[in-house]
Amino acid sequence: MAHYYAGIDLGTTATKAVVFNQKGDVLHQVSREYPMYHPQPEWSTQNPQDLLTATKDCIEDILARFEVRFISFSAAMQSLILVDEQHQALTDCMIWADNRAADIADNLKQNATGQRFYDISGIPIHSFSPMTKIAWLKEHEPALLASAHKLISAKEYIWYHLTHEYTIDTTLASGTGLMDIHSLQWSEEILNYLSIQKTQLSIIVKSTHRAYCKQYGLELVSGGGDGILANLGSGAITPDKMALTIGTSGAVRVVSNQPFIDPQMRTQCYHLYGTEYLKLGAVNNGAVVLQWLKNNILESTETYQELFEKASKVPVGSEGLLFVPYILGERAPIWDAKAKGLMIGLDMQHTQGHIIRASMEGILFGLKQIAEVLVPQKEKLSNITLMVSGGFAKSNFWLQMTADIFQMKVEVSNTIESSAWGAVLLGFQSFEMEYHNDIKNEIVFYPNTQYNHVYQQGFERFKNVYKQFLNIAIT
Numbered sequence: 001m002a003h004y005y006a007g008i009d010l011g012t013t014a015t016k017a018v019v020f021n022q023k024g025d026v027l028h029q030v031s032r033e034y035p036m037y038h039p040q041p042e043w044s045t046q047n048p049q050d051l052l053t054a055t056k057d058c059i060e061d062i063l064a065r066f067e068v069r070f071i072s073f074s075a076a077m078q079s080l081i082l083v084d085e086q087h088q089a090l091t092d093c094m095i096w097a098d099n100r101a102a103d104i105a106d107n108l109k110q111n112a113t114g115q116r117f118y119d120i121s122g123i124p125i126h127s128f129s130p131m132t133k134i135a136w137l138k139e140h141e142p143a144l145l146a147s148a149h150k151l152i153s154a155k156e157y158i159w160y161h162l163t164h165e166y167t168i169d170t171t172l173a174s175g176t177g178l179m180d181i182h183s184l185q186w187s188e189e190i191l192n193y194l195s196i197q198k199t200q201l202s203i204i205v206k207s208t209h210r211a212y213c214k215q216y217g218l219e220l221v222s223g224g225g226d227g228i229l230a231n232l233g234s235g236a237i238t239p240d241k242m243a244l245t246i247g248t249s250g251a252v253r254v255v256s257n258q259p260f261i262d263p264q265m266r267t268q269c270y271h272l273y274g275t276e277y278l279k280l281g282a283v284n285n286g287a288v289v290l291q292w293l294k295n296n297i298l299e300s301t302e303t304y305q306e307l308f309e310k311a312s313k314v315p316v317g318s319e320g321l322l323f324v325p326y327i328l329g330e331r332a333p334i335w336d337a338k339a340k341g342l343m344i345g346l347d348m349q350h351t352q353g354h355i356i357r358a359s360m361e362g363i364l365f366g367l368k369q370i371a372e373v374l375v376p377q378k379e380k381l382s383n384i385t386l387m388v389s390g391g392f393a394k395s396n397f398w399l400q401m402t403a404d405i406f407q408m409k410v411e412v413s414n415t416i417e418s419s420a421w422g423a424v425l426l427g428f429q430s431f432e433m434e435y436h437n438d439i440k441n442e443i444v445f446y447p448n449t450q451y452n453h454v455y456q457q458g459f460e461r462f463k464n465v466y467k468q469f470l471n472i473a474i475t
Contacts (some may be wrong), residue, residue, distance in 0.1 A: 002021070002067075003021070003022060003069050004019050004020070004021060004027065004066040004067060004068050004069065005019070005020050005021075005022070005068065005069055005070060005071075005072075005424045005427060005428075006018065006019050006020070006059075006062050006066075006068045006070070006071045006072070006420075006424070007020065007071070007072055007073070007074060007223075007417070007419070007420030007421060007422075007423040007424045007427075008055060008058060008059070008071055008072070008073050008074065008223075008420070008423070009074045009075075009226060009417070009419050009420045009423070010051065010055065010073065010074065010075040010076060010154060010155055010158065010226075011076055011226065011247065011248070012036070012076050012095060012096070012097075012247070012248045012249070013033060013034070013036065013248055014031045014032060014033040014034065014054070015031065015032050015034075015051065015054040015055050015058055016029060016030070016031040016058065016417075016420065017029065017030050017031075017058035017059060017061065017062045017071075017420075018417045018420040018421070019062050019065075019066050019068065020420075020421060020424055022428075022433075022435060023436070024421055024424075026417055027066070028062065028065060028066065029417065030058050030061045030062065031058070032053075032054035032055075032057045032058055033054075034046060034047070034050040034051060034054050035047075035050070036095070036097075037092065039092075040100070042098070042099040042100050042102065042337075043094075043098055043099075043100050044094070044095050044097040044098040044099070045092035045093055045094055045095065045098065046092060046093045046095060046154070047092060047093070048081050048089040048092065048093050048154065048157050049089070051093065051154050051157070051158060052157065052158055052161055055158050055162075059071065059216060060216075063216060063218075068218060069218075069219075069431075070210070070218060070219045070220065070221055070427045070430075070431065071213075071218065071219075071220050071221070071427075072220070072221035072222075072223040072423035072424050072426055072427035072430075073155060073159070073220070073221065073222060073223035073224075073423055074223050074224065074225070074226045074229045074419040074420055074422065074423040075153070075154065075155035075172065075223070075224075075225060075226055076095070076096065076154070076225075076226055077096065077153075077172060077175040077225040077226065077227070078095070078096035078128050078129055078130060078153075078175055078176070079093050079094065079095050079096065079130070079153045079154040079155075080093070080094045080130045080133045080134070080151065080152075080153065081093045081094075081151075081152055081153070081154065081156075081157050082137075082144065082145070082148040082150070082151055083148065083149055083150045083152060083157065084147075084148070084149050085149045087149075087150075087160060087161070089157070090144065090147075090148060091144075093154050093157070094133050095154075096128045096249070096284075097128070097249075097284060097328055098127065098128075098133065099127045099329055099337040099338075100127065100133075100136055101127040101132040101133050101135060101136035102127045102329070102337035102338055104127075104132055104135050104136055104139065105125050105126050105127045105129075105132040105135075105337065106337075108125050108132070108135070109124075109125040109126075109265070109335070113193070115265070116189075117131070117177065117187075117189075117190055117193075118261070118265050119261055120180050120181070120182075120187050120189065120190065121174075121176075121177045121178070121179060121180065121181055121187065121190065122174065122181040122259055122260070122261060122268060122269030122270070123174075123175065123176070123177040123181075123268055123269075124265045124266070124267075124268060124331075124332075124335050125177075125265070125335075126331060126335045126337060127329075127337045128284075128331055128337075129175075129176065129177035130151070130153070130176040130177060130178065131176060131177030131178050131190060131194070132177065134151060134178075134194045134196060135193075135194060138194055138195055142195075145195075145196065146195075148200060149200070150166055150200055150201070150202065151196065151200050151201060152166065152168070152201075152202055153168065153172060153176075155168075155172060156168055156172075156202050159211075159220070159222070162213045162215065162216075162220060163211035163212070163213055163220060165211055166202040166203065167202050167203050167204075167205045167209060167211075167222065168201075168202040168203070168204055168205070169204075169205055169206065169207040169209065169222040169223065169224050170184050170204060170205070170206060170207060170224075170271040170273075171207055171224030171225040171228045171229075171270055171271055171272065171273075172224060172225050173186075173202075173204050173271075174269070174270045174271040175225055175268070175270055177190070178190055178191065178194075178201070179204070181259045181269055181270075181271065181277075182259055184204065184271060185204065186198050186201055186204065205222060206222070206273070207221075207222055207223060207224045207273055207426050208221065208222070208273075208426055208427075208429050208430035209221070209222040209430070210222065210427075210430050219431075221423070221426055221427040221430050222426075223422075223423040223426055223427075224422075224423070224426065225270065226419040227243075227245055227251045227253060227280065227282065227419070228253070228270050228272060228278055228422075229418070229419045229420075229421075229422030229423050229426070230243055230245045230251075230253070230389045230390070230418045230419045230422060231243040231253050231255065231272070231278060231387075231422070232272070232418075232422035232425055232426070233389070233417070233418030233419055233420070233421035233422030233423075233425065234387040234388075234389050234418040234422075235387060236253070236254075236255070236387040237255050237272075237276070238255060239254065239255055239256075240383070240384055240385065241254075241255075241384065241385050241386075241387050242254050242371065242374070242375075242381075242384050242385070242386050242387065242408075243386075243387045243388075243389070244367060244371075244386050244387070244388050244389075244402070245388070245389050245390040245418075245419075246286045246287055246363065246367075246388075246390045246391070246392040246393075247286055247287060247390040247391055247392075248286055248287060248288045248291075249282060249283055249284055249285070249286045249288065250282065250283045250285070250286035250287075250363065250366075250367055250390075251280055251281065251282040251283065251367075251370075252280060252281055252367050252370045252371050252374060253278045253279070253280035253374075254278070254279055254280070254374050254375070254384075255272065255276055255277070255278060256269075256276075256277045256278065256279045257275060257276065257277070258275075258277065259277055260277065260279035262373065265335070266281065266332055266333035266335070266370075266373050267279055267280060267281050267332060267333070267370070267373055267374060268280050268281065268282065268332070273426075273429075279374055280332075280370075280374070281331070281332030281333055281370030281373065281374065282331050282332055283330060283331055283332060283363075283366050283367060283370070284326075284328040284329055284330055284331055285325040285326060285327060285328055285330065285341075285363060285366065286363060286390075286392075287363075287390075287391055287392060288327075288328065289325045289327060289359055289362075289363055290304065290307070290356075290359060290360070290363075292327055293355070293356065293359055294307060297355075298352060298355075304395075305395070307352075307356050308356070308360075308395055308397045308398065310351075310352055310353035310356055311353050311356040311357035311360060311397070312353075312357075312397050313353055314351075314353045314354050314356075314357045316404070316451045316454050316455065317361070317454040317455065317457070317458050318350075318354050318357045318358040318361060319349060319350070319354060320345045320347075321343070321344075321345045321346060321350050321354050321355070321357075321358040322342075322343070322344045322345055322358060322361075322362065322458060322461055322462060322465065323341070323342070323343050323344075323355070323358040323359050323361070323362035324341060324342040324343075324344075324362055324366075324462060324465050324466060325341055325359060325362040325363055325366065326339035326340055326341045326342070326466075327340075327341040330366070332370045332373075333369055333370055333373055334466060339466065342465060342466075342469055343355075343358070344461075344465060360398060360401060361401065361405065361455075361458065362462065364401065364402055364405045364406070365405065365458065365459050365462040365463075366462075368405060368406055368459060369459075369462070369463060371406065381406060381407065381408055382407055382408055382447075384408060385408065385409050385410075385411055386402065386403070386406055386408045386409065386410045386411070387411055388402065388410055388411070388412055389412075389417075389418035389419070393412050396445075399412065399443075399445050400445050400448075402445070403445040403446060403447040403448075404447050404448050404451045404452075404455060405455050405459070406447070407447045407449070407452055407455075408447060409444065409445070409446055409447070410444065410445040410446075411443070411444050411445075412442075412443035412444075412445075
């Protein structure tokens, strides 16, 4: 009798269910999209009911097709929902891209309290974190905050409605800015600062925690944060492998055997499992930049592949055109929610293809800037293999550009659904099932060394531009 296992990936723009066999082969996947709302400037929210409905639709689709042994979860991080005692949402879901707490975060980051909280949590003081979102509520909606029964993430909201328990795994908890990364417990010091009670938060559990879902008659496994599970799913769980993910946003992550605290507060640190942690940096501006470019600027009905074809005809370095893609503000490494996008060097020779290519190069420059922080100078990036996942891994053109800009060998795992597969791997651990995570990296891209000089010049320009324009950027 065949056994099937499902990973649910709760993303920023859609929820996706992926069915695997025990070898990690993708047998079926289904997704349900939902909108993002911007009711006020700097606000980015979603309707919690949309998320729950999408998840249930995906579950019902796969259960109608397969006898699934368990479902394990992967989820986008840094979201916040307030719920009442009847477990109904009091607020929309504030997602990672919500910048309403930018001023509060900026003020806190500049003083000793902000540094102290970073040292405790490993999470930079920035509007993306639930900690600063709660600080915003404390200032602007104190009665609502005090009356809330629970302060939870989107995954916790869905988990409760499927299992009737409020729990949060250590990977998601470590991304809130509320957990002590050293003890893996909620920080009393940070909670006291925010005037919230520990009882308003979920119970912290292991990523292998499971609960029975009566509605669907099967076991659910807690799983973890999507980026963290991408490391696990892609096999990037040793220090000589670096995971790079580009979806709506993007991230670079490396495994560490201890919490990593950057003196300049440029990086994040999450718990993986056991004594393993991830040091990482996440950017706001991943493939959402190309979506914005296609829909808002080019107003094009062409497919992304057709746009990439135009970009492929443009020389490496986009003939001097440089794009700093901070259209949603930026997280690592600059941590400036008010940062703006910049396009520099436009002239008459530039075409749509140049703008598309410069946008792709700019996204990768931002991610490479993080990689340089994560890897000590005594170690060379060229000695580390870049394990990639996310939607961009479907484009050979973009993957080769990644190898050329990073000057690293790039490997694509046999499933680009690495977050969902990582969740399933945690499910195997939870049930103490034997499994072989044999990552077959059949698709490999090697860097073209002849492009290194051009891309290094562009990268140095990229790193300096933000500092130069900081004082004159429109705010």
